[in-house]
Amino acid sequence: MDLARRRRLLACLPGLLALGAAPHAAAERRPLRAAVMQIEPYGVIDSQGRVSGAFTEVFEMLGRNLGRPTEVVVAPYARTLALLRSGRVDMLLAMPSPAISEVAVPAGAVWSxxxxxxxxxxxxxxxxxxxxxxxxxxxxxxxxxxxxxxxxxxxxxxxxxxxxxxxxxxxxxxxxxxxxxxxxxxxxxxxxxxxxxxxxxxxxxxREVQLHLSRRLVDEQFAAELRRGMAALRAEGRIEAVIAKYSAGLPRD
Missing domain, CATH: 3.40.190.10 (Periplasmic binding protein-like II)
Known part of the structure; x- marks a missing residue:
């Protein structure tokens, strides 16, 4: 191999190594683990067990923005608190309450x-x-x-x-x-x-619906990323847009 060709290969080597490592690094990024209350239209489970709903979409949107995989559990309110208490999930969207404050800390207002x-x-x-x-x-x-x-x-x-x-x-x-x-x-x-x-x-x-982070979440860097990401979604009006989509066609009160 001549000297010029060897130099070209060596110059490309860092980029090739980065490309090879990128999928592995992405696969190891910590997922967003969220609980959503099983109350329509916020959290819905269909007959095939698929989850949807306004708050489910908000968490999936947050995951895409942060470049992280998202795991959403839709469950009755009492079970969402148990999931936060155990650390099985990291976050929940809900109004403040004494029950939530026992298992999670508020991390910013999301929606009125x-x-x-x-x-x-x-x-x-x-x-x-x-x-x-x-x-x-x-x-x-x-x-x-x-x-x-x-x-x-x-x-x-x-x-x-x-x-x-x-x-x-x-x-x-x-x-x-x-x-x-x-x-x-x-x-x-x-x-x-x-x-x-x-x-x-x-x-x-x-009242303000808040992002609540589990007291078991000790990774402050990750917690700060979640707070900033959710605050950005609110500032951009994207959370209101999701709520408006699910509220379309509702009866007038």
């Missing part, structure tokens, strides 16, 4: 969510005090702030999801439902409940 209350037609609801003496359904384990949660004059009833809540409402087993606006209206549409079957809704409060 209106909590609404609604009852059957003829139910006159305009403020929290109008719920006094009524049985009000909410999803098991959720927390909608102290003004509602600590009001002893309200009879709280926990349900699996808003669909179950509406079924009980129409059967007159409960008097009202409380929950995030998209989830409540999504369940109403799914069951085919007409708007004139329900009374006027009112806004209980507006």
């Amino acid at each position: 969510l209106e909590t609404i209350a609604i009852g059957r037609a003829g139910t006159d609801l305009h403020r929290i005090s109008d719920l006094h003496g009524l049985t009000v359904a909410r999803i098991r384990g959720t927390d909608y702030g102290p003004e509602l949660m600590d009001d002893k004059a309200i009879r709280h009833y926990e349900v699996t999801d808003h669909v179950q809540g509406f079924q009980m409402l129409m059967e007159k087993r409960i008097d009202a439902i409380v929950g995030g606006r998209p989830g409540v209206l999504y369940a109403m549409r799914k069951l085919g409940i007409r708007r004139n079957q329900l009374g006027a809704s009112f806004v209980v409060n507006v």
Whole structure:
């Protein structure tokens, strides 16, 4: 081999080595492991076990932006907390609550969510005090702030999801439902409940859905990457766009 050819090969060698190592390095990048509450339209599992939903899409979008593989587990609220506690997942999107603070730390606001209350037609609801003496359904384990949660004059009833809540409402087993606006209206549409079957809704409060990171996540560099990545998605309006897509065609409240 002549000297000129040898020099050309040596000059190319670092690039060839980098190309050979790149797939291996990418394969070893830590995946984004997230839990999503099984509440439509945020987290959905179809009959084949495939996961989808607004928050599932947000985490998948985050993974693509950070160049990391994504693993999303859609599960009931109580199980998502257990997954955070064990370290099986690293993050969750949810409103703050005492239960979440035991297993995770807040890592930045992601989306402003209106909590609404609604009852059957003829139910006159305009403020929290109008719920006094009524049985009000909410999803098991959720927390909608102290003004509602600590009001002893309200009879709280926990349900699996808003669909179950509406079924009980129409059967007159409960008097009202409380929950995030998209989830409540999504369940109403799914069951085919007409708007004139329900009374006027009112806004209980507006709270920030937060990114929560498991207390078992000790890799601060990785945690900082997740915080920055989610903050960038919010700043670019991409999270609002996903929520808007899943809210399209919902009944007017």
